[in-house]
Amino acid sequence: DTEVTQTPKHLVMGMTNKKSLKCEQHMGHRAMYWYKQKAKKPPELMFVYSYEKLSINESVPSRFSPECPNSSLLNLHLHALQPEDSALYLCASSQPLDGPYTEAFFGQGTRLTVV
Amino acid sequence: DAKTTQPPSMDCAEGRAANLPCNHSTISGNEYVYWYRQIHSQGPQYIIHGLKNNETNEMASLIITEDRKSSTLILPHATLRDTAVYYCIVRSPPFGNEKLTFGTGTRLTIIP
Numbered sequence: 001d002t003e004v005t006q007t008p009k010h011l012v013m014g015m016t017n018k019k020s021l022k023c024e025q026h027m028g029h030r031a032m033y034w035y036k037q038k039a040k041k042p043p044e045l046m047f048v049y050s051y052e053k054l055s056i057n058e059s060v061p062s063r064f065s066p067e068c069p070n071s072s073l074l075n076l077h078l079h080a081l082q083p084e085d086s087a088l089y090l091c092a093s094s095q096p097l098d099g100p101y102t103e104a105f106f107g108q109g110t111r112l113t114v115v
Numbered sequence: 116d117a118k119t120t121q122p123p124s125m126d127c128a129e130g131r132a133a134n135l136p137c138n139h140s141t142i143s144g145n146e147y148v149y150w151y152r153q154i155h156s157q158g159p160q161y162i163i164h165g166l167k168n169n170e171t172n173e174m175a176s177l178i179i180t181e182d183r184k185s186s187t188l189i190l191p192h193a194t195l196r197d198t199a200v201y202y203c204i205v206r207s208p209p210f211g212n213e214k215l216t217f218g219t220g221t222r223l224t225i226i227p
Contacts, residue, residue, distance in 0.1 A: 004158070042202065042217035043159065056214060090158050104215065106158030 006091050006107035014115055015081060021110045023074040023091030032074040033104070034066060035090040043090055049074060081114045088112075119203045124222040133190040135221050137203030140184040146207045148179060150188045151215070152199040159202065159217075162188065198225045 004025045013019045023032065031050050035043040048056035049068040063085075065077040074091055088111050094104040120138040127133040139148065149164040163170055163177045165186070170177045176189040190197050202220040 042200075042219060043153075043215075045214055045216070048214065088156075092158070103161030103164075106160065108158050109156075111156075 004091055004093055004105050004107035006089075006110050008110060009108065010111050010113075012113045012115060013078065013081065015083070017081075018077070018079045020078065021076040021089055021091075021112075023076075023107055024072055025093040025105070026072055027093060027105065028071075029093035029095060029105070030071055031094045032068060033092040033094075034074070034076050035092065035106075037088040037090060037109070039087075047076075078112075081112075083114050086113045119205055119218045121201070121203050121218060121221045123219065124224070126224050126226055127190075127193045128226050129195060130192055133193040133197065133223060133225070135188040135190075135201050135203075135223060136185065137188070138185045139203070139205045142183050142205055143207065146205050148177065148183075148186050149204040149206060149215075150175070150177065151202045151204065151217075152197075153202070153220075154196075154199040162201075193223075193225045195225050195227065197223065199223060 004023060007022045011019060033048050034046040036046050037043040045058050046060045047054060047066045052068045052071060063080050067075040067077060076089065088109040090109045091107040092104045147164050147166050150162040151159040152162055153159045163172055163175050165177045165179055167179055167183055169179065177186060179186045188201065200220040200222050202217050204215055204217065
């Protein structure tokens, strides 16, 4: 199984809503990531988790709250978002830091629309 | 990580070899060159990576110049499914945190 599964595929939420994005992988990868991609732009890193601990936060606003409850799951909790937060949110995973390098695997993304 | 420069778009006829250039003139000795692609509305997909030797896998070949300041990704027999945005990325070890910094990439269109 070389898949990273993201749910939901599409999400429409109001600015006062609270929602969560979910990401799951069963490849034994211990590093997991959230990227944000606006239309016609390259993906931009948001967060990196290594061994279930947050290792990189690219100065993301606090209305985005990541969580890594176990080595296979990564969540992104959303609260009080703005319309400009509408984007494709991508999850990725890769091999452990102390292991041989392999490529990062990306999910298909969650397309988020904030209204 | 070193920055990369890629042409914004390219066309290639179906069945022909697609050659995608990347300039990374400030690359340092321990930095690797990676290529990913992103088909419309999908997540990026790893293609290939290399340090200084040419590399080949089932998807593509990577040619790195001797001075390592540029590289070319070659898709030997392009198909319509190869239409995508191709990203050239330069990274230094240690790996694993995968802080991939995507540039603007090259939008490759395969023409029937």
